[in-house]
Amino acid sequence: MSESPSINYQRIAEAIIYIQANFKNQPSLEEIADQVHLSPYHFQRMFSDWAGVSPKKFMQFLSIEYAKELLQGKEATLFEAAQETGLSGTGRLHDLFVKIEGMTPGEFKNGGERLQIKYSLSETPFGPIIVASTQIGICHLAFFENEAEALIKMKARFPKANYFHELDLVQQSAIQFFRQDWNKVNLIKLHLHGSPFQLKVWDALLKIPMGNLTTYGSIAAELDNSNASRAVGTAIGSNPVAFLIPCHRVIQSGGKLGGYMWGMTRKSALIGWEAAQRIQETKN
Template sequence: MQAPQYHIIAAAIEYILEHFLEQPNLETVAAQVHVSPFHLQRMFTEWAGISPKRFLQYITADYLKQKLQHTPNLQEAASIAGLSAQSRVYDLFVTLEAVTPQQFRTGGESVIIRYGYHNTPFGPAFLAATVKGIVSLGFLEPGQEAQVLAKLHKDWPQAQMVVDDPFTAHLVRQIFSAQRGEKLHVLVKGTNFQVKVWEALLRLPLGSVVTYAKIAEYIGHPKAVRAVGAAVGANPVALLIPCHRVIRKEGVLGEYHWGATRKKLLLGYEMSRADSEEHPLL
């Protein structure tokens, strides 16, 4: 999917959320995003597999609170998903490795990082990777290309940066493919605490949500809820390390580094896919 289609879908969902009490019909929403009702319905259904109205159900606070009750802890959630042939747990497809202490201290000295910019079903994205794994994946708003590259230089000051769209395009196709042929590897640069949080996030099954407090309990630091929040916010690899699945206990989605609207769409998309028979990747 091209980026403009994503932005039309995002704008439609935002309008519905803002005008929920008015119960806008398809014609009204389509007029707001400047497409025909037929085109919006078809575009949205092709993207999410369900109608906009049905999609909205998945991202309401009441529904999310129900989801939290159904997955009371990460261990149980991962076990349930692992026992189901139709469910997918991210760590079946993603392996996480932390950089060596030497690489951490030297800022990636002797490391070659290849990067590129690509369209995805969730808008334009920036991806950077070494031969050992993906080090950065983030979604972009218009004009942010230089900003994300500068952030990569800051995180890996001594690494050699090489623009290589063919190399990163192959990884993007794997990430957003319905059928992965091989595991994806993630190489992260963080503190021991951050890495523990990111590893815990990999245990979250498709279509599930969890609170910051549950993450803190799972990693053995039940009082470190704020620190968990900071680690979630510092996640350098969107989607593959699914920090978008962490929400507040009230069912409120909370902040997201790559935008609140994108978090709603990621969660709604995943929940609709988890409820479908096909169970594609996301």
């Protein structure tokens, strides 16, 4: 009987924590497998199935030097780099979206009392998620550890909205991204509440190609406000849609990962996993 993606991710997360703490010592496969209480054979197979690459290769993706390599030598702007990536496969999620639809003041007024919100829970390779949608598009997507807390946090965004535990087509399309079924994903619209500046930052994040990284300063520069790195960081930190709006692809200029609302281990896992997918796509 196969194990769920979430259970495997818990073991992967433990391994990532150990790798990050002991990276300079280049731990062996046996040492890492021992930390997650698996045989080296079972761990190698499970990890490779999850990431698409070996634990040793994944270690390289987690290093600061790898991050610096991605950041250095970029003469093109973020938007030019995104356009050069092309539209096929995993290259550029932004082209699979219609647009970010900002909520009107009336929709958001009085805690969203006019909104009808459907939500569902699902497992992903990075742990369970809660995803919610309005008639227009996805309004919330978050990783969680505790289901009750996840529901409370979601409903706190729109305390007077009407909620229905129901999986719709918009949510299904979003979940397909975690299943690597990008070619069959319907166009997704995001229905978000945010200031004009926040919406611009979130839109800029959508233009970062999968498997690439950029910095807070680069995002600020693209928005013609090179002194707004801190404001950009705040806007990124309030991103209401995990993964689809890829705030995990933004790191510090020196190569350090910076913060992440859903945990630094998960951010490391997302970056490493996307790097592995990019390598596989190049081979294909």
